[in-house]
Each structure stands twice: as C-alpha cells, then as structure tokens.
Amino acid sequence: MIPSLGYAVLLIIGSFVLNLVVSKIRFNRKYKFxxxxPGWPIIGNMLDVPYPAGMWGVDMAKKYGEMFTLNIGGRRLVYLNSSRVVTELLEKRAAIYSSRPYRPMMSEIMSGGARIVLMGYTDKWRNQRKIMHSILNGKQSEKKFDDELLNFILxxxxxxxxxxFNPLKSPADVFTWxxxxxxxxxxxxxxxxxxxxxxxxxxxxxxxxLLDKMNKGIAKPCFAVDVLHGAAKKEFEISDVEKIYTWTSLIEAGSDTTRVAVLQMIAGAACYPGWARKARDLIDEVCGQNAERLPNLADRSRLPYISAVVKETLRWRPFLQSGVxxxxxxxxxxxxxxFPAGTEFSWNAYSIALNDKEYSDPLRFEPERFMNDDLKLPAKGHCRRICVGLNVGANNIWIAAACILYCxxxxxxxxxPIDQFNTLWEEPTKPPFKVRFTPRSQAHIDLIEREGNIALATDY
Incomplete structure (x- = not known):
C-alpha cells in the first residue's frame, strides 16, 4: 500500500514537471523575446534592478542593445532603449500597449483601486482619463492651480x-499569487x-x-471644482472615492514632476551657465533689466528660448528615469x-536621453537643440508616453524656469560638485545637491518679496 502510494506521488510529481517542461517548450516555440x-531561478532579475534605475539602464542598453528582456519573478519586462521602438510600440500601437500590470498592493490596497496611473486599460481608466482631459487641456490649463495637498503629497x-519601481518593496506586486x-x-x-x-x-x-466653499459660493476656480461640477451634472459617472483620487492625482502629478524638473533645470544652469546667462538676457529684453515685473505665460511668444529650456530640461535628465x-x-x-499578451514594456528614459545617436553631445544642457519647428510641441523630441496633463506640466515648468533665471x-x-548622473532627484525630503543662489540685485529681491506676499495672501 505504502509503496503504491509512493509511486502515485512520484507519478503526480513527474507529470507536473513534464507538463511544465512541455509548456515551456511550446511557449518558447510560439514566442520570441x-x-x-540572465537571471536567478524563480526570481529572475528581481534583485538586479536598482532604484532609481537611470544609469543602470544606460549600461544595460549598451550591453544588450535596443531592446532587452528581464524576468521579474516570472513576469517578462521588455525595456525599450530607443525613441524608434518607443514610438513604434507605445505610441503607434497604444491601443494594445496602454494597459498596466496587475498590482494588488500598490493599486488595490494602497490606492483603493482608484489611482489612474496604476489602472489597467479599463472603462474606469477611460472614464477618469476623459475627465482629466476635459479639465486639463485648453486655456484652462494656463489658469487653474490647486495647492491644497502639496505638503502632504510631497x-x-x-x-x-x-x-x-523597487520589486523588493512590494512582493505581492511581483508574485501576484x-x-x-x-x-x-x-x-x-x-x-x-x-x-x-x-x-x-x-x-x-x-x-x-471644498464642498463647504462650493455650497457657500466662495470656492475659487480649480481642477477639483471642475471634477465635482461635472459629476453633479452627470457628465460622467464616478464614485466619491474616485472623485477624491481624480483631483488628488492631478495635484500629485503636477506638483512632483514639476518639482523634479525644476531641480534638474537648476542643476543644468549650474553645470552649464552659458545658456542660463543667455536666457536671462532674453528675459531682460521682455521684463526689464531692473526687475520691473516677473515673466508670465503671456510672454511665451516673445521668449521661445525658455520653451526650448523646458524641452531640454525634460530631455537632459528625464524626471522618470525609467517609465512606469x-x-x-x-x-x-x-x-x-x-510577444504574448501580458508582456510588460517600459522605456529606458536615461539611455535614450544620453545616447549620442539620439542627440548630439547629449551630456550637455543645450536648449538650442530644440530651437526648431517642433518647439511648440512639448512632447515632440521626448521618448515618453503622452500624459493627459502635459500642457499643465509644461506651463508650470516654463513659468518656474523663467522666474528663477530672471531673478x-x-x-x-x-x-x-553636482553628480549629474546619479543624483536621486526624486527624493522629496532633502535637497539632492548643493548650489549657490544669488539674487541679481536689490530690485530683484524687492520684486520677489512683493510677489511672494501676494501669493501668501491669496485665499485658495
């Protein structure tokens, strides 16, 4: 009896192993990556990917080429290392490449299933994106800002x-079982x-x-008000939790990406001061050498070089070192x-930005490279998926860069000295590098204080 049971167990185990081997052979015959x-058994390359992964990605692209594949605990992740393949797959084939991996920890538990950046390509995602697109694009993208949760979010x-981005932090998001x-x-x-x-x-x-202010008729125009007005008029169906996450997602995205990009612009100005002096001289021609007023978005047509500064900021050190x-x-x-359905794809932002086949002299911060016909298209020339809040983000960076360079x-x-390649730009609790900031004159100090006092006195 016992030997028979032992044979049965061995037979079951053998059948299981045989099934795995046959399935793997069939899979390898059908698909090609x-x-x-190379990685470790079971966990694959899970321990190989650092956070942040920018310069690691540069080295990997040099070694493994335009595309390479990682095994993250059984999940296949293909890194795209050129603007060519990013455009061909993530943009031209967006209809089938736009979903998100299942992340039970980050998406379902930590975010209540309502954070758009972690959602799959579902009706809920499309609904939230439609809401955000209607709010963030057009003239209103230049006029509405909301600071309510900034300190908390940062x-x-x-x-x-x-x-x-760190698979060790969230095991359930790697091994979803x-x-x-x-x-x-x-x-x-x-x-x-x-x-x-x-x-x-x-x-x-x-x-x-905010609801109390709206009921009293004293709420200022902002993205959150638009979300609530749209929901009240049944322009879209959305739960209370989704309402909250929709407008806080807008603030999260706009505040943190702008903060990181502005830090990178400042580092670029410190490391390559020639372009910063040129930008300052051009702003002086518009706003006056004696600090008559701060630059504003209405000055963009007269300051195309600052728009080029924004594009070069996003190119020089992408604020996401590798894509979600x-x-x-x-x-x-x-x-x-x-590729089988379920394959994950990420773009290797640093390896693209620092590749001399993509950009001449890519290590330099050089806004002149974008003084061309694509200047007015914020995303053109950058290997990032088009973000619904792109206009708002570009506007925020433009006004911050112009004011800082002017004053x-x-x-x-x-x-x-600034480490241009391995700085943890994303760290929100401490400065990522040291730099010397000097006000240009007493007139500029007075201008900053006047504008600062107005901002502090504004009731949001």
Missing part, C-alpha cells in the same frame, strides 16, 4: 516611487491598508472643505519578435 538578460511621493493568501498571512497588507486609510482621510478632509510599465493586452509581433544667478558650489 529580445535579448534575455511627503509620500517617495514611498510611491519605491513601491512602484501571494494576493490569494488568507488576509492574516498577507504580511504586506497592514502597511498598504494604513497608507490608503491615512490618505483617504486626508483627502476627505480637504474634499469636505505598460502591459500588452493581446499577442503582438514586431520585427521578428513575438537669480546660479553657480555650482566648488566644494560640492
């Missing part, structure tokens, strides 16, 4: 970044639930304040490669 990076964006364990055994869940609970409570507090992964929703074939001289600190 770009250069596959305090947790680093956490979101780590959980998004872990989410089927009984809840008491999901050791990562308490942190995620507390994170979501804290954030929804904070957002709800601000939401209630997208998921293929159906089998696809490209240049001899065959300050920026220099490197000789004792603390």
């Amino acid at each position: 770009p250069n596959v990076v 305090g947790y964006t680093g956490t979101l970044g780590e959980y998004q 872990l989410s089927r364990l009984p809840k008491p055994l999901q050791w990562w869940r308490p942190f995620g639930e507390k994170f979501c609970e804290t954030h929804v409570a904070m957002f709800q507090k601000e939401y209630n304040i 992964p997208h998921t293929l929703t159906q089998d696809d074939e490209y240049e001899g490669y065959k 300050f001289d920026i220099e490197q600190d000789p004792e603390h």
Whole structure:
C-alpha cells in the first residue's frame, strides 16, 4: 500500500514537471523575446534592478542593445532603449500597449483601486482619463492651480516611487499569487491598508472643505471644482472615492514632476551657465533689466528660448528615469519578435536621453537643440508616453524656469560638485545637491518679496 502510494506521488510529481517542461517548450516555440538578460531561478532579475534605475539602464542598453528582456519573478519586462521602438510600440500601437500590470498592493490596497496611473486599460481608466482631459487641456490649463495637498503629497511621493519601481518593496506586486493568501498571512497588507486609510482621510478632509466653499459660493476656480461640477451634472459617472483620487492625482502629478524638473533645470544652469546667462538676457529684453515685473505665460511668444529650456530640461535628465510599465493586452509581433499578451514594456528614459545617436553631445544642457519647428510641441523630441496633463506640466515648468533665471544667478558650489548622473532627484525630503543662489540685485529681491506676499495672501 505504502509503496503504491509512493509511486502515485512520484507519478503526480513527474507529470507536473513534464507538463511544465512541455509548456515551456511550446511557449518558447510560439514566442520570441529580445535579448534575455540572465537571471536567478524563480526570481529572475528581481534583485538586479536598482532604484532609481537611470544609469543602470544606460549600461544595460549598451550591453544588450535596443531592446532587452528581464524576468521579474516570472513576469517578462521588455525595456525599450530607443525613441524608434518607443514610438513604434507605445505610441503607434497604444491601443494594445496602454494597459498596466496587475498590482494588488500598490493599486488595490494602497490606492483603493482608484489611482489612474496604476489602472489597467479599463472603462474606469477611460472614464477618469476623459475627465482629466476635459479639465486639463485648453486655456484652462494656463489658469487653474490647486495647492491644497502639496505638503502632504510631497511627503509620500517617495514611498510611491519605491513601491512602484523597487520589486523588493512590494512582493505581492511581483508574485501576484501571494494576493490569494488568507488576509492574516498577507504580511504586506497592514502597511498598504494604513497608507490608503491615512490618505483617504486626508483627502476627505480637504474634499469636505471644498464642498463647504462650493455650497457657500466662495470656492475659487480649480481642477477639483471642475471634477465635482461635472459629476453633479452627470457628465460622467464616478464614485466619491474616485472623485477624491481624480483631483488628488492631478495635484500629485503636477506638483512632483514639476518639482523634479525644476531641480534638474537648476542643476543644468549650474553645470552649464552659458545658456542660463543667455536666457536671462532674453528675459531682460521682455521684463526689464531692473526687475520691473516677473515673466508670465503671456510672454511665451516673445521668449521661445525658455520653451526650448523646458524641452531640454525634460530631455537632459528625464524626471522618470525609467517609465512606469505598460502591459500588452493581446499577442503582438514586431520585427521578428513575438510577444504574448501580458508582456510588460517600459522605456529606458536615461539611455535614450544620453545616447549620442539620439542627440548630439547629449551630456550637455543645450536648449538650442530644440530651437526648431517642433518647439511648440512639448512632447515632440521626448521618448515618453503622452500624459493627459502635459500642457499643465509644461506651463508650470516654463513659468518656474523663467522666474528663477530672471531673478537669480546660479553657480555650482566648488566644494560640492553636482553628480549629474546619479543624483536621486526624486527624493522629496532633502535637497539632492548643493548650489549657490544669488539674487541679481536689490530690485530683484524687492520684486520677489512683493510677489511672494501676494501669493501668501491669496485665499485658495
């Protein structure tokens, strides 16, 4: 009896192993991936990807080419390392390359299933994107700003970044089968639930304040008001939690990406001061050498060089060192490669930006490279998926860059040179580098103080 049972167990195990081997053979015959990076059994390359991954991606692209494939705990992630393949796959084939990986921790637990950047290509995603597109584009993108949750948001964006890009932080997002364990055994869940609970409570507090202002007729025009007005008029169907996450997502995206980009612009001005002096002289021609007024968005047509500065800022050191992964929703074939549905794709932003085949002298901060016919198209020349808030982000960076360059001289600190390649720009709680800021004159100091006092006195 016992030997028979032993034979039966061995037969079951053998059948299971045989089935795995046959399935793998069939899979390998049907599909073909770009250069596959060797990894460890089971976990694959999970321990190989650092955070942030910018310069790692540059080295990997040099070694493995225009596209390479990682195994992240059984999930296949294809890195795209040129603007050519990014355009061909993520843009021209966006209809099947625009979904997101299933992330039970980040998306469902930490974000209540309502954070758009983590959603799959679903009706809920399309609904939120439609809302954001209607709010963020057109003239209103130049007029509406909302500061309500800024300090709170900047305090947790680093956490979101780590959980998004560091597979060690969120095991259930790598091995998604872990989410089927009984809840008491999901050791990562308490942190995620507390994170979501804290954030929804904070957002709800601000939401209630805004509703009270709207009821009293004293709410200022802003994105959040547009979301609530649209929902009230049944322009779109959206739950209360989604309302909260929709407008806080707008603030999250606009505040953090703008902050990082402005830091990178400042580093570029310190490391390559020639272009900054040129920009200052051009702004002087419009706003006066004696600090008559700050530049504003109405000056853009007279200051095309500042628009080129914005584009070069986004090119020189992309604020996302590697893109948030997208998921293929159906089998696809490209240049001899065959990808199964579920394959993940990310673009290698740093390797593209620093490639001399993409840009001449790519290490330099050189706005002149964008003084061409594509100047008025913020996304043209950058290998990033088109963001629904692109216009707002570009406007924010433009006005911040123009005002900083107009009012300050920026220099490197000789004792603390800026590491242009390995700086953790995304860290929100401490300065990423040291730099010398000097007001140009007392008149500029007075102008900054006057405008600052007006901003502080404004009731939002």
